[in-house]
Amino acid sequence: MINHLGLLLITFTSFLASYSGVYADPPFSDDIPILAKPYDESTFIDIMGNEKKPDIFLKKETRPKSLADFEDFLRDTQNAYAGIWVFRAIYVKQKDDQLIIDPRRWWKNISHFQNNGRRGPIAWNDGDGIMTNWVQHPTFGASIYLYYRALGYNRPTSAFGAFLQSTLFEYTIEGIMRPPSLQDLIVTPGAGVPFGIILEETSNWLEDRDSGFLRALSYLINPTKIFIKGSNNINLTPLMNQYVLIGFNW
Secondary structure, eight states: OHHHHHHHHHHHHHHHHHOOOOOOOOSOOSSSOEEEOOSSTTOOEEEESOSSSOEEEEOOOSSOBOTTSHHHHHHHHHHHHHHHHHHHHHHOSOHHHHHSOOHHHHHHHHTSEEETTEEESSOSOOSOOHHIIIIIHHHHHHHHHHHHHHTTBOHHHHHHHHHHHHHHIIIIIGGGTSOOOHHHHHHHHHHHHHHHHHHHHHHHHHHTSSOHHHHHHHHHHOTHHHHBOOTTOOEEEEETTEEEEOOOOO
16 A cells, blocks of 8 residues: 555656646637637627627527427417516505415306406407506517517517417416406507517617617617527526526617
8 A cells, every 4th residue: 555655656746847837829819719609509609809809799590480499489488477477476466366266266257258347248348448458458468579579589479479478368367356358368469569569670770870878778668688588688697497688789
């Protein structure tokens, strides 16, 4: 045991005595580009230029996602639906009445439509005011549409996602306390998707301006670009198998 230990010490001491170091090229130079790949295979970052101010190029997806990317769509829909449940739990005041699921009441609700605030046959008037039906619900539909667009889906798939989330909300989340509203089922995505397209195009136009104020305004019009992955965002931290990102095209 002692002989083996002594032999190892002699070998190691000899190595240190003869070692003069190994030369390696510096990891950063003007001739070598730094390639970084963020959160998916459709986008990567080229950082090139001098060491003082490198240029960052973000290559956009060559193909927007669609329903053909079913696993991605299912996961993103699940995350949005869970987020709506969380928002609902924070938003409602009478939590005992509006969040506790009574299977009998829920089934009775979804077997009818709202008819001026009561259960009844199919009727357009659900008893809600103009602000609820024509402002809040279309805004919700537009937000869901922009959510899918920010995740890289094409417009038809994003519009379908808005219709799907609206239906899920009416029949499951709101269906706990009252029947679905035919008006909400139609108006939420029907007015929300065109509203979302207008917001998206306006935001994109403002983002391409030279004014910093107008570019900042573009993120107020479409805030989903700040927190959801997209061509101009860089990965910060994962959450629920997704990436929560903060990125600005400044």
